Amino acid sequence: MTTIASNRRAFYDYEIIEKFEAGMGLLGREVKSLRSGRLNLAGGYVSIRPDGAWLENVNIADWPQAAKTGVPYEPLRSRKLLLKKSELKRLIGQTAQKGLSLVPLECYFNKRGIAKIQIALVKGKRQYDRKEAKKKKDLTREMRRDFAEKFKA
Numbered sequence: 001m002t003t004i005a006s007n008r009r010a011f012y013d014y015e016i017i018e019k020f021e022a023g024m025g026l027l028g029r030e031v032k033s034l035r036s037g038r039l040n041l042a043g044g045y046v047s048i049r050p051d052g053a054w055l056e057n058v059n060i061a062d063w064p065q066a067a068k069t070g071v072p073y074e075p076l077r078s079r080k081l082l083l084k085k086s087e088l089k090r091l092i093g094q095t096a097q098k099g100l101s102l103v104p105l106e107c108y109f110n111k112r113g114i115a116k117i118q119i120a121l122v123k124g125k126r127q128y129d130r131k132e133a134k135k136k137k138d139l140t141r142e143m144r145r146d147f148a149e150k151f152k153a
Helices: 008-013 028-035 085-095 127-152
Strands: 002-006 014-024 045-049 052-056 079-082 100-109 115-124
Touching (some): 008 014, 008 100, 014 100, 085 100, 085 115
Antiparallel strands (some): 045 052, 045 100, 052 079
């Protein structure tokens, strides 16, 4: 599994409830751009429409060789997510609840070389939740450091 990009900000801003893996409907030039790592997930989200789930506001920069052809390209276009019907129905039901949404976490190529995206059902964190999570993370880091020093000597 080759990771292309990850949305580290999502782990800070949201409480992750459940993760899903989905394929993406891409153009050939977009796959080439992904292989060269020209993807930005920051600010991206997933919207549910009657015809399926769509990845919105994710920037896949144009592949330089394809730009020479003169064919227009929209880097922020909506991209269809390829999910099973059961997963889609489940997501529709869960996103109908107040406060839950879908965000992309990570984009990667699987073992077969197919571009996949990991999306998550999330709930927004409040400021005090973020501070508490940071304190807990710092405390565990400090405990590990002390533990390592104790057994190193």
